[in-house]
Structures are given as structure tokens and as C-alpha cells.
Amino acid sequence: MxxxxxxxxxxxxxxxxxxxxxxRFTYIPHQLPHRELQINQLAAILVAALKNETPSNVFIYGKTGTGKTAVVRLIGKELEKKAKELSKKFLDRSLEITIEQFENGHNKLWRNIYNNFDFSEIYGQDLKNELTKSVNYIYINCQHVDTQYRVLTHIANAIISDWDDRLPLTGLPTDEVYNRLLASIDEFGGVTTIILDEIDKLVEKSGDDILYNLTRINNDLKNAKANIIGITNNLKFTDFLDARVKSTLGEEELIFSPYxxxxxxxxxxxxxxxxxxxxxxxxxxxxxxxxxxxxxxxxxxxxxxxxxxxxxxxxxxxxxxxxxxxxxxxxxxxxxxxxxxVIDTLPPQSKLVLLGILLNEEAGSNKLTTGMVFDTYKELCKNLKMDSLTQRRITDLISELDMLGIIGTRVVSFGRGGRTRLIQMCIPVHSTKKLLGKTDLLKDIINFKPPVQSTLL
DNA sequence: TGTCCACTGGAAGGGAGGGCTT
DNA sequence: AAGCCCTCCCTTCCAGTGGACA
Structure with missing residues (x-):
């Protein structure tokens, strides 16, 4: 054997x-070629954090894969490293200098921290921990964390070290979450930098209230400071923002051009x-x-x-x-x-809508409208003995499939025939059908023949 | 030029499900 | 247990729309 x-x-x-x-794109190398300018610009802004001053808010624009996230993450790593190094230097030096000498020194950051702690515990582990985390760098990808509540809990939970004190994913009133967030940032002290990657997704879904609150967070903090870095690949994003948010958030702007x-x-x-x-x-x-x-x-x-x-x-x-x-x-x-x-992760109702489109296209309908897709969708639901959604909801699902690039749509008017959307598949019908046929839900109706529908043209 | 069609897409709100506080 | 809050998915309502047609 x-x-x-x-x-x-x-x-x-x-x-x-x-x-x-x-x-992997998530790997952060020590050097990022052709991004030296942006790295220096961002470092010049964030160096304030090391002096315990509030860094400006920053807005970063650039298309997918232009190194925005990598630069921001690299700077974050360096910033935290430097903060630790400085705190270590402080601890080492404090062995040799007297309180008076230190108070007369010029290191504002550590003087501030020193003012908040009992100097008699200077060599204790607790103080050392406090010192080494006085710069806090919190990265949030708003593609998934896309509501005001989630963003606030995410930031707070990144700071709160005790698992039992962490905020729940639902349940609390939003203002309560905001207050707890303030408390946790204040307790932490120092400077907290909040990075909101794909910030346009957040605003698109939940409005700009969250940005309004976050850009004014310094007014509510007593013992700490915070700044925001917003990252987006949508150059026109700020057009939709409240003017006050726009001016506060865009104190500094960095552009990442394509490689x-x-x-x-x-x-x-x-x-x-x-x-x-x-x-x-x-x-x-x-x-x-x-x-x-x-x-x-x-x-x-x-x-x-x-x-x-x-x-x-x-x-x-x-x-x-x-x-x-x-x-x-x-x-x-x-x-x-x-x-x-993409197809595999679609919700069941979207899969049904997609199958409706696909079957019609397979049957030779090349002028598919929303109404025709909805009719086929209802037939498919009847076959599966499922309740069907309303046409209004189906128009949204069709828009989502369009945004995903699975189908292409175009709003057209047929005059008295009405105004509707023309829909067509953007990916091969045969292979898509194969993929959909693998799902338990659709395997029995994958060869359903849609009723012959007259096109409007 | 006004009418009409088949929608589009915004707004408001319902309700289920999850979770917190009292 | 009751009351409250949040998210998500959905429905209902309805004003608005582009262009053919009378």
C-alpha cells in the first residue's frame, strides 16, 4: 500500500x-514604479498625523488598476511603521531624559501623548501599547460596506480592540453608532485616517449624509483628530455631492493617470x-x-x-x-x-429574467422589449410554481443585468407602440445556457419554449 | 399639433429578518 | 417579551417621455 x-x-x-x-493585485510591494509623485504628495499630506496635527482630507481619482489602492495602502503601512518607530524612540529616550527636559522638547506628538498619561507608568506595557497605536489607518471598501450604518460600525470596530465591545451589524440607532464611534476615536487619541475606497458606490446607494457627518467629525472629537481619504474611479462623482461636502472632502486632490x-x-x-x-x-x-x-x-x-x-x-x-x-x-x-x-452569483430572480431573455433570443426574437421579457418570465415562474415579481421590479433587474454587462439595453420609442427598452444578450447564448442549466432552480425549465411574441417593429 | 402607447424610473412605504435595549 | 432600529427586497403609485399617428 x-x-x-x-x-x-x-x-x-x-x-x-x-x-x-x-x-496578486492585493500584494503591496515595497516600491510602486511610476507612482513616486503620488506617493510623495500623499506622504506630504499625511505627515501631519505624525506631528499630531490634522491632515487634510484627500480625494483620489483614477481608473481601475492605476494603483490608487496600492499607494494608499503602502502609505498606510509606512505611516504606522514610522509612528511605531517614533514611539519606540520616545520610550528609549525617556529612559535618559527628565520630565522637564522632555516638556521643553519640540516633539509635539509625544508631548501631547505624554500629557494624557501618567508618566509614572512610562515603562509599563499599557502605555507602550497606547504609544504604538496613536496613528490609526482604517481602510474600507465601500463596494461591500455601502450604508451609513455599516461604515460607522466598520470604523468603530476597527478601533475597538475588545471583542465584547464591538458594535453589532444591525440593531442600534445610527446616531448611537455615531456617538460610540466618536467615543472610540477619542479614547484612542492621536490621529485616525479613514480611507473610503470606491466612495462613489457608497454615495450612490446611501446618499452623502455619511460624508457630511464624517467630514465634520473633528468638531465633535475632544481628544483626537480624524481625516478622510476618498477614492473613486468616477471622475464626475463629485458633481452629485452636496457643495459643502465637496469643498471639505476635496481639500487636496490626487489624480492617477492610466499606465x-x-x-x-x-x-x-x-x-x-x-x-x-x-x-x-x-x-x-x-x-x-x-x-x-x-x-x-x-x-x-x-x-x-x-x-x-x-x-x-x-x-x-x-x-x-x-x-x-x-x-x-x-x-x-x-x-x-x-x-x-457573475452568472453563478446572480440571485434566483435575476437568473430567471436572464433565462427569459436568453430563451427569447434563442427563439429568434431580435427585438426583445421589457414587456416580452416580463411575459416570458411570468411563464417561467408559472412553470416553477413560483410567485412572480412585478414588472417594475423586473425593470430594475434588467437594469442590473445591463450594468453587469451580461445584456445590453437601449431605451427606444416606437411612437404609438410606446417607449420601452430593447434588450439583447452581450455574452454567448449557448455557453450562458449551459451555465444556467447547472443550477438546481433552472435545470427543469432550461429548454422551455417561450410563446411566439410579435415584435413591435 | 395633440393624442396615445408602453413603458421608464423616482419616491414612498411595507414587511420580513436580524439584532439591540430595557 | 416588547419595543425599537437597520437592511434588504419588494410593491404601489405616478409623473414623465419619445415619437408615430390622426
Missing amino acids: SNSNVFDDILYSKSVFNNREVL NAAQLQDILNQRAEEAFNLDALDPTVIPLCSALAAQEHGDARRALDLLRVSAELADREGANRVVERYVRKAVMKIEQDTVAE
């Missing part, structure tokens, strides 16, 4: 990778050095990945994904070198995987 494990062959087989994680192919190449080269074994990459691979990503508005995330997936495909085939062929394959794979994931 062999005691080998199914993973053994894969685990110990030769790989082109030295460290795959380096190619060009040469810059993307530098980024990939830097990561590849760490990510791959020697000679594992054909020299044509990085230029190709860069060129393909540059075509799509200079998206570094796309370039990194392409490189990583190409190498994974090479690995799986047991090749010891990544060549151009794998990049071409990777392009296809990434596209298919993205679509499959």
Missing part, C-alpha cells in the same frame, strides 16, 4: 513560480523578479501582457492577472517555461471565468 496523497504529485511537481502571491504599456512592463518586471524562478518566463511574455492590458485603459490589475493566469496554465500543463501561447489562453480563460462567476 502506498501512503501517497492526491496532492503529492501537484505539491512537489516543478513549478515556474517562486512566489505566486506577489502577482502606458512601457510603465506596465516595468511593473510586471519588478513583480516577476520575485514571483518566478530563473528563466521561467519567455522574454515575449511580459511585453505581450503589458500591451494587452494597456489596450484596456492601462489597467495594472489586468496585466498582473494575465501574467499570473498564463503562468498557472503553463504550470498545469507541466511546462517549465511560460510562453506567448499561454498568454493567449489566459485572455480567454479570464473572460470565461469572470462571466461564469
Whole structure:
């Protein structure tokens, strides 16, 4: 009997990778090529936190994959590191200097902290902990944390260290959450920087009340300071903001322009050095990945994904070198995987609507309207003995599918025939049907024939 | 030029589900 | 247990719309 494990062959087989994680977009390298200007600008703003002064609020614009999040996260890491270093220096020095000498010193930050603590405990662990966390950097991605309540609890919970004191995900009145947040920031002291990534998603869903409150948080804080960094890829985002929020939030603005192919190449080269074994990459691979990503508005995330997936495909085939062929394959794979994931995670009602559209298109209706899709959807529901949603709700689901890029819609008027939306599939009908057919809900009606519907044209 | 169609899409609110406070 | 609050998903209501047609 062999005691080998199914993973053994894969685990110990030769790989082109030295460290795959380096190619993830979430990995933050020590250096970010071609973002030196933005790094310096942001550091110049946030250095105030190290002096216990309030840094300006910052607004960061730039398309997907232009390094906004990476820069902000890198600066955060550096800021916290520096704060710890300074506090350590303070503790070391305080062994040698007297209180008077320290009070006469010029280090405002530590003098402030010192004023709030009993100096007799200077060497205690508690004080040391307080000192090392007096700069707080809280990152929130508003794509998921997209309501006023959630943002407030998220910030508060990032500061509250005791698990039992953490705020619940629902249940409390919002003003109560705000008060507890103030208390936790005040108790923490120092400077709290709140980063709201994809801030446009937050405002789109919940309005700008939350931003109004957060930009005025310093008025309510007694013992601490806070500032906001908003990140968005929507250049017109601030047009929808309340003028007061707009001026307070946009004290400083940073623009991240897209990378060009040469810059993307530098980024990939830097990561590849760490990510791959020697000679594992054909020299044509990085230029190709860069060129393909540059075509799509200079998206570094796309370039990194392409490189990583190409190498994974090479690995799986047991090749010891990544060549151009794998990049071409990777392009296809990434596209298919993205679509499959989006469809798979759709709620059941959206899947039914999509199936309605798909079946009509398959039956040859090339001028599909909202009304026709709704009729087919109702038939599908009847077949499944499910209650159907209203047409109003279905128009929203159709809009969502449109936003996801699964279908394309266009509002048209047929004169007396009325005004409606023309709908068509944007992804291949056959493969989508296969994906939908795999779900338990739809497997029995996947071949339903929609009633013949007359188009308005 | 006014009418009419089949919607679109904003606004308001209901209610289920989850969770807190008293 | 009761009362309250939040989120999410949904319904109901309704003003507004573009363009063919009479």
C-alpha cells in the first residue's frame, strides 16, 4: 500500500513560480514604479498625523488598476511603521531624559501623548501599547460596506480592540453608532485616517449624509483628530455631492493617470523578479501582457492577472517555461471565468429574467422589449410554481443585468407602440445556457419554449 | 399639433429578518 | 417579551417621455 496523497504529485511537481502571491493585485510591494509623485504628495499630506496635527482630507481619482489602492495602502503601512518607530524612540529616550527636559522638547506628538498619561507608568506595557497605536489607518471598501450604518460600525470596530465591545451589524440607532464611534476615536487619541475606497458606490446607494457627518467629525472629537481619504474611479462623482461636502472632502486632490504599456512592463518586471524562478518566463511574455492590458485603459490589475493566469496554465500543463501561447489562453480563460462567476452569483430572480431573455433570443426574437421579457418570465415562474415579481421590479433587474454587462439595453420609442427598452444578450447564448442549466432552480425549465411574441417593429 | 402607447424610473412605504435595549 | 432600529427586497403609485399617428 502506498501512503501517497492526491496532492503529492501537484505539491512537489516543478513549478515556474517562486512566489505566486506577489502577482496578486492585493500584494503591496515595497516600491510602486511610476507612482513616486503620488506617493510623495500623499506622504506630504499625511505627515501631519505624525506631528499630531490634522491632515487634510484627500480625494483620489483614477481608473481601475492605476494603483490608487496600492499607494494608499503602502502609505498606510509606512505611516504606522514610522509612528511605531517614533514611539519606540520616545520610550528609549525617556529612559535618559527628565520630565522637564522632555516638556521643553519640540516633539509635539509625544508631548501631547505624554500629557494624557501618567508618566509614572512610562515603562509599563499599557502605555507602550497606547504609544504604538496613536496613528490609526482604517481602510474600507465601500463596494461591500455601502450604508451609513455599516461604515460607522466598520470604523468603530476597527478601533475597538475588545471583542465584547464591538458594535453589532444591525440593531442600534445610527446616531448611537455615531456617538460610540466618536467615543472610540477619542479614547484612542492621536490621529485616525479613514480611507473610503470606491466612495462613489457608497454615495450612490446611501446618499452623502455619511460624508457630511464624517467630514465634520473633528468638531465633535475632544481628544483626537480624524481625516478622510476618498477614492473613486468616477471622475464626475463629485458633481452629485452636496457643495459643502465637496469643498471639505476635496481639500487636496490626487489624480492617477492610466499606465502606458512601457510603465506596465516595468511593473510586471519588478513583480516577476520575485514571483518566478530563473528563466521561467519567455522574454515575449511580459511585453505581450503589458500591451494587452494597456489596450484596456492601462489597467495594472489586468496585466498582473494575465501574467499570473498564463503562468498557472503553463504550470498545469507541466511546462517549465511560460510562453506567448499561454498568454493567449489566459485572455480567454479570464473572460470565461469572470462571466461564469457573475452568472453563478446572480440571485434566483435575476437568473430567471436572464433565462427569459436568453430563451427569447434563442427563439429568434431580435427585438426583445421589457414587456416580452416580463411575459416570458411570468411563464417561467408559472412553470416553477413560483410567485412572480412585478414588472417594475423586473425593470430594475434588467437594469442590473445591463450594468453587469451580461445584456445590453437601449431605451427606444416606437411612437404609438410606446417607449420601452430593447434588450439583447452581450455574452454567448449557448455557453450562458449551459451555465444556467447547472443550477438546481433552472435545470427543469432550461429548454422551455417561450410563446411566439410579435415584435413591435 | 395633440393624442396615445408602453413603458421608464423616482419616491414612498411595507414587511420580513436580524439584532439591540430595557 | 416588547419595543425599537437597520437592511434588504419588494410593491404601489405616478409623473414623465419619445415619437408615430390622426
